[in-house]
Amino acid sequence: MARRSKANRVPFTSLQKKILLALASVVGLRMLGLFLVLPVFTLYGLQFTHSRFLVGFAFGSYGLTMALLQIPLGRLSDRIGRRKVLILGMALFSLGSFICAVPHWFPSGMQIGVLIAGRLVQGGGAIISVAFAAVADHIQAERRSTAMAILGIPIGAAFIIGVIGGPILAGIFGTAWLFWITGVLGLGTDMLLAHYLPETPPSGAEPAPLAGIIRTPALLALDAGGFLMNFFMSTFFFYFPLIVTGRYHMKMTQYYEVLLPMIFISGITMFLFTRGADHGLARPLAAIAFLVFLPSAVLLFRPALLGIDPNHIAAILAGGTLFYIGFTGLEPILPSMVSRTAPETAQGSALGVYNSMQFLGSFAGGSIAGAFAHALADTGMMITLFIASLLGSALMISVRAKKESPVHETASAS
Incomplete structure (x- = not known):
């Protein structure tokens, strides 16, 4: 029976592979932006303020906008389509990353505020659930479990790469470079989405x-x-x-x-x-x-x-x-x-x-x-x-x- 089910399994088409690559990049880079800075963010924030509370608020503010916008953006994608929301979300993520990289460009009294603002904007691209929903739009039901697992791989990889590689890169180049890197990669992911993810009409069904x-x-x-x-x-x-x-x-x-x-x-x-x-x-x-x-x-x-x-x-x-x-x-x-x-x-x-x-x-x-x-x-x-x-x-x-x-x-x- 196992051999028969494997033989009958429908392979991913070339287009589906490109779609999965784009979506996996979105999910992986979205989480990499979080994990890269996790072990070093506190020390980075303390460069701009003596208040550990404000650093802690900046640390967690990414999660605040992620929490508030996760469901609304998912429902918006049901109404206007996944592709538009994914591209918008990754653009916000990149913008927030760039803001987090430049607090030192501002007067000292504004620097921690700029960092908090950047983290809030970063979290505004709450598109994880939208990416998983896009899989259901483009992958047939019998292969969807495999597709979901493929999207899970970059999350695990992002965690390992982020918490191990983040401190090494920060120690060599400075923590600000972590934000520059994730911002640029986010824009690159937008190009992948624009090129490989087809626009699908919204279902029109009420959430x-x-x-x-x-x-x-x-x-x-x-x-x-x-x-x-x-x-x-x-x-x-x-x-x-x-x-x-x-x-x-x-x-x-x-x-x-x-x-x-x-x-x-x-x-x-x-x-x-x-x-x-x-x-x-x-x-x-x-x-x-x-x-x-x-x-x-x-x-x-x-x-x-x-x-x-x-x-x-x-x-x-x-x-x-x-x-x-x-x-x-x-x-x-x-x-x-x-x-x-x-x-x-x-x-x-x-x-x-x-x-x-x-x-x-x-x-x-x-x-x-x-x-x-x-x-x-x-x-x-x-x-x-x-x-x-x-x-x-x-x-x-x-x-x-x-x-x-x-x-x-x-x-x-x-």
Whole structure:
């Protein structure tokens, strides 16, 4: 049977391959713009202000506009077509990147404001859900799952390349160059879209109502889980350069020495998490992943409580590895739980709401981390993460999925 299904599988046409290349470039570069600067953004922001709160706000403001515009732009693409919205979104992303590269061109009192404005504009190109929807427009149903997986590859690659390569490039050329690079690549992606992505007429159908989704307790719990997951991510990466540079005196070009082991170990555990989730253990594994953030918070902020010398590199290695294990465990499981819980007719909208809550969590994490860092209240940050960890675990335990079928390939097309 397996041989027969493979033989009957319809190959991608030349045009479909070009469309997937353009869409994969959009998705990958969109996320690369976020991941490249994650490990170094805090130090970059502190060049323009002494307020760690404002740096944290700038760090998270990218996620704020992403959260606010994810659903509206997805619905706009239903009305005017995907191609126009994708090109507009990437143009905004490039414009925001260029603004983030030039705060030093302005008077010192305006510089942090310019950086915040650039991050807000960057996030304004909230086109991830539109890119996934474009796949459904151009790829036949029997190949759509493969196409969605192809779009997922650049997201994973962007994460690895960004968090490892970003500090190295920033250490050699300066952090501003990261924004110049992503801005130029974004414009190049617009040319790919204009050349390879056909204009499709809007469906004319009314978008599915959101009222039923936001009133479903299980989906609300998962949305809150996505919020908390990205809250942890923003918090970790806001503090990471402060810890490794301030406590261990590492240069940005040396960050990979601690990040590579974290990513390698979490890559193995992510595979184990996803395998377990495929065997019906998604809910308890998600609850465990949130609990992993508890010892991570202690090791990052008060390692002496666990008998580890704060000045020993083992504290950040262990704390960071536990963060990565929890984060990479949740990243694939939570969207799967959303799609299994949402009604068949509203999976795209449900994932759109979930993605918006994720980005809102990124904004909240950066802003709150900046506030605690400005007040030099590391213990307060640790306690906040404790509460968030326990809350996330409790939310996952409370979820009851309505379906047991695997995720449909159209689930991400919001």
